[in-house]
Amino acid sequence: MTSFTLIREAYPSGFPVMSGIVGAIVGSFLGVVAERVPGMVMEEEGSSNLLFPASHCPVCKHPLAFWENIPLVSWLVLRGRCRQCRTAIPFRLFLIELFTALFFGVSAGFMPGEQGVFSLWLMASFLLPLALIDWQHQLLPDCLTQPLLWAGLLIHAFDNALPLRDALLGAVAGYLSLWLLYWAFRLATGREGLGYGDFKLLAALGAWCGWQALPVIVLVAALSGIVGYFSFNNLNKNNLSISFGPYLSFAGIAVLTAQQFGFII
Structure with missing residues (x-):
């Protein structure tokens, strides 16, 4: 005990x-x-x-x-x-x-365990200011995304909640998935659909939750982003540029919480 x-x-x-x-x-x-x-x-x-x-x-x-x-x-x-x-x-x-x-x-x-509680607190302490900054300034600073990534890797290096290999693959896959999507969209339309901060944030979430959780994180972020975009667009009656960081942050917290309760592997 x-x-x-x-x-x-x-x-x-x-x-x-x-x-x-x-x-x-x-x-x-x-x-x-x-x-x-x-x-x-x-x-x-x-x-x-x-x-x-x-x-x-x-x-x-x-x-x-x-x-x-x-x-x-x-x-x-x-x-x-x-x-x-x-x-x-x-x-x-x-x-x-x-x-x-x-x-x-x-x-x-x-929350069922000590490690899960403090992991969730630490992750949220990075994601909350990141979400607010991106919402206001369309900016995801490296001084927050990079420590978040390293913290995720270090936590899994010292406990058995997630194999370190899965965390490393999650960081790499998280970055590359949005990087490839960015270039596919840019080559197809000539416009930028994502920022490099989004790549780094998803890499950090992959380090925390593992590569297996990335599809769920992206799906939750995309669905909440769609709901948020149309809700705020209707309220303001104008076209809004969407910041993806707040929705990635929400998805990361939701998925890590679900993992702690055993709902998601």
């Missing part, structure tokens, strides 16, 4: 709550990643890094006090506005914290 199981049995209600609190804190940092990494990658003038400067209002530069930076609570207390200049705080930052808190809490309560 592992320490994870002991804690879960000792605190059947408290452990998911504690995990949710951890998730909210992680989500707060992921919001910073999603907001700052695009500027860092594109080397925008005046862009900051993940640690400096400290959290502040981007409009009036008011540095946030401790109580203004409490995940979930501060946004509600401040009613979604900066205390100094009353500029609206993006609602997406609140949603990131809320989603991560719920995801960590629910997975801690229902």
Whole structure:
């Protein structure tokens, strides 16, 4: 019996709550990643890094006090506005914290094993900011996709959940499948249908889930992408360029979760 199981049995209600609190804190940092990494990658003038400067209002530069930076609570207390200049705080930052808190809490309560829970948390901590960045900027930064790929390979190098050979083949097959699709589409139409970031993201998902799961990942991503495209297109009444990263991220989380429960090999 592992320490994870002991804690879960000792605190059947408290452990998911504690995990949710951890998730909210992680989500707060992921919001910073999603907001700052695009500027860092594109080397925008005046862009900051993940640690400096400290959290502040981007409009009036008011540095946030401790109580203004409490995940979930501060946004509600401040009613979604900066205390100094009353500029609206993006609602997406609140949603990131809320989603991560719920995801960590629910997975801690229902996932069957310690390794599965922490693998899922780690994967989601990369995929959430990647999905948000691609949604807003049509960008999947190497500084996130590459560590995600290496993390998947390293995890399978030290546990028996998936043979390392399957993880390696998954990374190679994931990259090559979209790379070949990209060139087939470009030669047929003269246009680019995918970005290189999509290749790298699917390679990372292949490293985490194995080559056997790639058809399911691509199918789930494609179907959810079609639904998302037409839904948002109808809402906005205009033609939207689709970012595939958010749907690949959703598919990766869904498939890894299904694998942990034994629904998918």
